[in-house]
Amino acid sequence: MRPTVSCVFVCHDGAGRVLLARRGAGARDEPGTWDCGAGALEFGETFEAAVAREVEEEYGVRPLRIEPIGVRNVLRGDPVDSHWVAVVFAVRVEPGRVRIGEPHKFDALAWCAPDALPEPLHSQCGESLALFASCE
Numbered sequence: 001m002r003p004t005v006s007c008v009f010v011c012h013d014g015a016g017r018v019l020l021a022r023r024g025a026g027a028r029d030e031p032g033t034w035d036c037g038a039g040a041l042e043f044g045e046t047f048e049a050a051v052a053r054e055v056e057e058e059y060g061v062r063p064l065r066i067e068p069i070g071v072r073n074v075l076r077g078d079p080v081d082s083h084w085v086a087v088v089f090a091v092r093v094e095p096g097r098v099r100i101g102e103p104h105k106f107d108a109l110a111w112c113a114p115d116a117l118p119e120p121l122h123s124q125c126g127e128s129l130a131l132f133a134s135c136e
Contacts (some may be wrong), residue, residue: 025106035122
């Protein structure tokens with residue numbers, strides 16, 4: 001097996017709130033948890049194009065601004081059964097245009113202050129939010 005590349009994005013409104021989605025019953029893992037967005041980088045695609053595509057698919061909105069904020073090497077399981085490289089971005093969006101674009105994967109959206117996050121969070125969400133907070 002080889003690691004895959006994922007583009008993780010923390011969508012925000014430019015005024016301090018972040019957008020989180022609750023993973024529904026059809027989510028790949030950890031249903032019922034709140035998470036920022038992510039998607040696989042496709043062959044031949046730039047990071048920014050992948051983020052724009054995934055934000056539009058998941059939230060039905062075009063990004064206003066995309067900024068890289070960090071990279072994570074994600075190893076899950078003991079022994080490791082899941083490995084990917086997460087390139088993390090802060091993405092400003094227009095809050096009034098956001099909607100659930102993939103209802104088979106997500107069942108709720110929430111705009112949150114960083115000190116008032118819903119629970120439970122997805123196991124990988126906290127580290128992405130920490131990268132976002134360090135760039136504010």
